[in-house]
Amino acid sequence: xxxxxxxxxxxxxxxxxxxxxxxxxxxxxxxxxxxxxxxxxxxxxxxxxxxxxxxxxxxxxxxxxxxxxxxxxxxxxxxx
Numbered sequence: 102x103x104x105x106x107x108x109x110x111x112x113x114x115x116x117x118x119x120x121x122x123x124x125x126x127x128x129x130x131x132x133x134x135x136x137x138x139x140x141x142x143x144x145x146x147x148x149x150x151x152x153x154x155x156x157x158x159x160x161x162x163x164x165x166x167x168x169x170x171x172x173x174x175x176x177x178x179x180x181x
Contacts, residue, residue: 105155
């Protein structure tokens with residue numbers, strides 16, 4: 102059964118610039134699968150880290166379809 106996960110992705114560019122962080126919510130079977138889904142979405146030179154499993158309310162709030170394995174949505178991250 103698929104679940105929703107919150108994932109943080111850190112991307113670095115080849116030029117050695119500052120790493121960029123993004124927050125995603127993904128649909129995956131488990132935490133390892135969620136990291137793989139997020140890394141695939143973010144592309145090469147990225148590292149994914151699970152934040153936590155989402156609650157049912159959060160899955161609804163983000164509009165995730167748990168039948169759509171591998172789907173991902175980007176969340177806004179404030180630039181503080």
